[in-house]
Amino acid sequence: MSPTTGLKYTRDHEWIATDGDLSTVGVTGHAADALGDVVYLDLPAVGTTIKAGDACGEIESTKSVSDLFAPADGEVTEINEAAVAAPGLVNTDPFGTGWLFRMRITGTPDLMDATAYAALIEGA
Template identity: 55%
Template sequence: MSVPADRQYTAEHEWVTVADGVATVGITAYAADALGDVVYVDLPSVGDSVTAGGTCGEIESTKSVSELYAPVTGEVLSVNSEVVDSPELVNTAPYEGGWLFTVRIEAEGDLLDAAAYTEITKA
């Protein structure tokens, strides 16, 4: 499974890209595969404050319910309504259309590069 080098990752399997102080957040293909068929996502609301490493939502699949962790601290600017309406996008396009929400960054959490994240998923 390929891990895109153009983003950073958390040990909890979220990815983040940053542009102009705004982070776009999603879950990795590794996490989506482990979850199985995603059937529901509970995302933070626009205007919510999230804290790096803190829970900010849930992802439900046919196998389990998993918590979603914020990779950065800041204010939620937008949520991907397409994922709310079609949660299977998390499985079919985790790095494109399956993104979850954006955050104006106040502080970054413990983020990994693609090589370090790949090592975690090998264990």
């Protein structure tokens, strides 16, 4: 699954889409494919302050348990309850209904555009 233009990406395979003062966060199609069938999501609670690069949750699949890393500094404002109830949405629609949480950003690290992220996963 190719990276979507208009989003920003981390080296840990999270994506972030900013709309006004809120940003939506999810994992990339590349990460979803590598994880296999996602069966459980442990997402940060609403109101949690997160720091870019720090583990802020877990994604459990039939293959493994992987940390979810914060793509930016900020506060979690919403979690995707639909994805928590049906974690397979991360596999079937990682850039749409499989988003994980929304946050209000207070600081952003050096994120990649779609071209740079594509180069990263092609070199992996």
